[in-house]
Amino acid sequence: MRDFAYVSNRHDQAGELRKMVKDNNAVKTPRLHTLAVLSGKGGVGKSNIAAGISFALADFGKRVVLIDADLGMANLDILCGVRNAKWNISHLIEGSRSLSEVLVHFRVSARAEKLNGGVALLPGGVGLREIADMEESELERFFASLSGLDETADYVIMDAGAGIHKGALSFAYAAEAVLLITTPEPTSIRDAYGVIKSLGAGAWEGSAGGNGLMLVVNMADSSREASEVAERIRLASMQFLGNAPVYLGYVLKDETVERAVRNCKIFYRSEPDSNAGICVRNLAGGVLRLCEGSSADVGSKESVPVSARSGGFKGFLRRLSKSLFSDNS
Numbered sequence: 001m002r003d004f005a006y007v008s009n010r011h012d013q014a015g016e017l018r019k020m021v022k023d024n025n026a027v028k029t030p031r032l033h034t035l036a037v038l039s040g041k042g043g044v045g046k047s048n049i050a051a052g053i054s055f056a057l058a059d060f061g062k063r064v065v066l067i068d069a070d071l072g073m074a075n076l077d078i079l080c081g082v083r084n085a086k087w088n089i090s091h092l093i094e095g096s097r098s099l100s101e102v103l104v105h106f107r108v109s110a111r112a113e114k115l116n117g118g119v120a121l122l123p124g125g126v127g128l129r130e131i132a133d134m135e136e137s138e139l140e141r142f143f144a145s146l147s148g149l150d151e152t153a154d155y156v157i158m159d160a161g162a163g164i165h166k167g168a169l170s171f172a173y174a175a176e177a178v179l180l181i182t183t184p185e186p187t188s189i190r191d192a193y194g195v196i197k198s199l200g201a202g203a204w205e206g207s208a209g210g211n212g213l214m215l216v217v218n219m220a221d222s223s224r225e226a227s228e229v230a231e232r233i234r235l236a237s238m239q240f241l242g243n244a245p246v247y248l249g250y251v252l253k254d255e256t257v258e259r260a261v262r263n264c265k266i267f268y269r270s271e272p273d274s275n276a277g278i279c280v281r282n283l284a285g286g287v288l289r290l291c292e293g294s295s296a297d298v299g300s301k302e303s304v305p306v307s308a309r310s311g312g313f314k315g316f317l318r319r320l321s322k323s324l325f326s327d328n329s
Contacts, residue, residue, distance in 0.1 A: 032150050032312040033291040035157045036069070036175035039182065040191025042162045045218040046181045047076050048261065049251060049280065050159040052268035053179075054119050056284035058108045059272075061115030062154040065103070068124030069171055070161040077123040080106070081264040088123040092145045093138050099145050109272070143317045150312045155291075163191075164198040172199055174319035177212050177290060180245060183219045184229050196237050196245060214248040214290070216283060226250030248286045251279040 037050040054064045068076035091097035103120040161168040172178045182192035220226035234244040254276035260267035268277050
């Protein structure tokens with residue numbers, strides 16, 4: 001039986017998030033935070049959640065840049081209702097357009113506007129070859145065009161590709177935190193574990209107690225089902241890999257999501273108070289607690305500080321470059 005997420009999701013996530021941190025002393029982190037959103041297989045709602053969390057963070061007063069980092073099968077612009085965008089990420093790589101020209105800015109809620117929150121999309125290029133296959137000169141030019149995000153954004157969320165190819169894993173290695181999306185389907189659970197296994201120690205390097213890798217269960221019938229799915233993955237990971245991802249939370253199965261996708265809309269924007277919308281808002285609050293030690297008014301008055309990778313977006317770009325040109329990733 002499906003349940004409402006408003007109360008139960010808060011308790012589940014708050015208890016889990018309190019377990020994440022061993023050190024009770026807050027660590028000063030760069031203003032800009034980087035998150036990579038991955039999945040083991042397609043069709044699990046990865047892009048929907050990446051976009052939804054972006055708009056939810058804007059409601060908390062954050063400036064968010066959402067990057068379609070699935071360069072081979074880019075479709076985030078369609079999902080967000082952006083039709084016939086003039087320019088995309090390929091124009092940054094070739095140097096024909098600047099970042100300000102390529103970014104697509106969205107209208108946000110009145111709450112987000114009042115708090116100076118905002119969301120901008122960097123569209124991907126359909127058919128563009130994998131970032132790992134770029135020439136070094138292309139990559140350097142691309143990185144230079146993105147370096148200004150340190151001063152203009154609070155969060156950069158990268159919707160990376162599904163699976164375990166080098167491009168997707170490289171974004172995970174470089175990001176401050178990773179959101180791994182799965183569903184209760186057995187194939188999705190298996191493939192999510194496959195991503196964790198492929199990431200290896202890189203899933204936890206640079207973060208305290210494994211906080212860098214967070215698990216989200218999408219399309220769950222109930223909070224109980226989501227918890228059971230997460231625990232299966234966590235137990236297997238701990239048993240065979242010696243560490244486990246943090247269970248950040250879940251998103252309930254909701255017909256409003258399917259309706260929004262058919263209409264090329266982000267369900268959190270169109271119906272933020274739906275069951276799925278409330279779940280996404282709770283997830284955004286969890287991300288804030290992870291990255292900033294902020295309770296974010298989502299059911300926990302406790303501050304949950306974490307250790308984070310340093311260097312802002314420029315630091316992310318350095319780690320990404322190192323990962324892309326490493327033979328071990």
